[in-house]
Amino acid sequence: MHPQDQDRPPARPDAGDWPETETSVEQSFGPDPLAVRHTDHYLQEYVASLAEKWDEIVDWDLRAASEGDFFIDLLRRHGARRVLDVATGTGFHSCRLLAAGFDVTSVDGSPAMLAKAERNALARGLNFQPVRADWRRLSQQVQGPFDAIICLGNSFTHLFTDLERRQALAEYHRVLKPGGILVLDQRNYDLILDRGYHSQHIYYYCGRDIEVRPEYMDEGLARFCYVFPDQTTFYLNMCPLRIDYLLGLISQGGFQPIQTYGDFHDPFSREQTEFLVHVATKPNGVKAGA
Numbered sequence: 001m002h003p004q005d006q007d008r009p010p011a012r013p014d015a016g017d018w019p020e021t022e023t024s025v026e027q028s029f030g031p032d033p034l035a036v037r038h039t040d041h042y043l044q045e046y047v048a049s050l051a052e053k054w055d056e057i058v059d060w061d062l063r064a065a066s067e068g069d070f071f072i073d074l075l076r077r078h079g080a081r082r083v084l085d086v087a088t089g090t091g092f093h094s095c096r097l098l099a100a101g102f103d104v105t106s107v108d109g110s111p112a113m114l115a116k117a118e119r120n121a122l123a124r125g126l127n128f129q130p131v132r133a134d135w136r137r138l139s140q141q142v143q144g145p146f147d148a149i150i151c152l153g154n155s156f157t158h159l160f161t162d163l164e165r166r167q168a169l170a171e172y173h174r175v176l177k178p179g180g181i182l183v184l185d186q187r188n189y190d191l192i193l194d195r196g197y198h199s200q201h202i203y204y205y206c207g208r209d210i211e212v213r214p215e216y217m218d219e220g221l222a223r224f225c226y227v228f229p230d231q232t233t234f235y236l237n238m239c240p241l242r243i244d245y246l247l248g249l250i251s252q253g254g255f256q257p258i259q260t261y262g263d264f265h266d267p268f269s270r271e272q273t274e275f276l277v278h279v280a281t282k283p284n285g286v287k288a289g290a
């Protein structure tokens, strides 16, 4: 169990409906932003104003240059054709994979991010297949089996309880074919928690002149801010998942083996890597949904 979960009530078993706040245009964290430590809040973070700015934070060209064809090559090596992007965001990886010839289904829980992704894909003439779904209820909305699932951009960190992480992994497992792979990345939170934050902004958040840094960190909250040159600022509240905890969770979710890359290289260094990519296999011989 993650340390922060000890005093926490279990996730709502009836979390079947979308919260009413989903159509907000501006971010809202209430009077005590550091107390915002629950999963459904991502819908009040990935609102229309952030969706419009996300691509400036990321910078698609610089990001593509920094990661190269890592994910395309990885998916091809594993023989994947049908791919589920569960954290589509504004569509960076969905679009890259579609352009490379993969059959991609693009999921996100945020309608604002998914709408922006659709515009990005249409502008590139790509056959975008969007599905609005929450990971905790994924199999209600998407029909597997997929050859691969990608959950990229440090997205899994938006889940705040151990139970919800297990739910999401079980849902990924359910819609993945036996022998298929889950590709899930994370920030190296161990390094930030233990040694402080340092980044050269080479990977993932590549936007020039945009400051990305944690405003606050403890074992249960990583509150990052994204500051634009005109001082427009957005925030994301995430749960800093330590590496060994997450690897244990993925393994207990029925995935084996798990191979981890550091900043798109193998093997990874715990002291130097900024982002880790875990490639976890659903073993052959395991029935979908088992």
Ligand SMILES: C[S@@+](CC[C@H](N)C(=O)[O-])C[C@H]1O[C@@H](n2cnc3c(N)ncnc32)[C@H](O)[C@@H]1O
Pocket (backbone or CB within 6 Å): 039, 042, 046, 058, 086, 087, 088, 089, 090, 091, 092, 107, 108, 109, 110, 113, 133, 134, 135, 136, 151, 152, 153, 154, 155, 158, 159
């Ligand atoms: C950090 S963004 C990453 C977007 C994209 N992968 C990238 O790297 O640019 C995280 C995305 O995950 C989505 N998300 C977070 N929690 C989710 C959940 N429980 N179910 C579905 N989508 C979720 C958010 O709406 C957001 O678009």
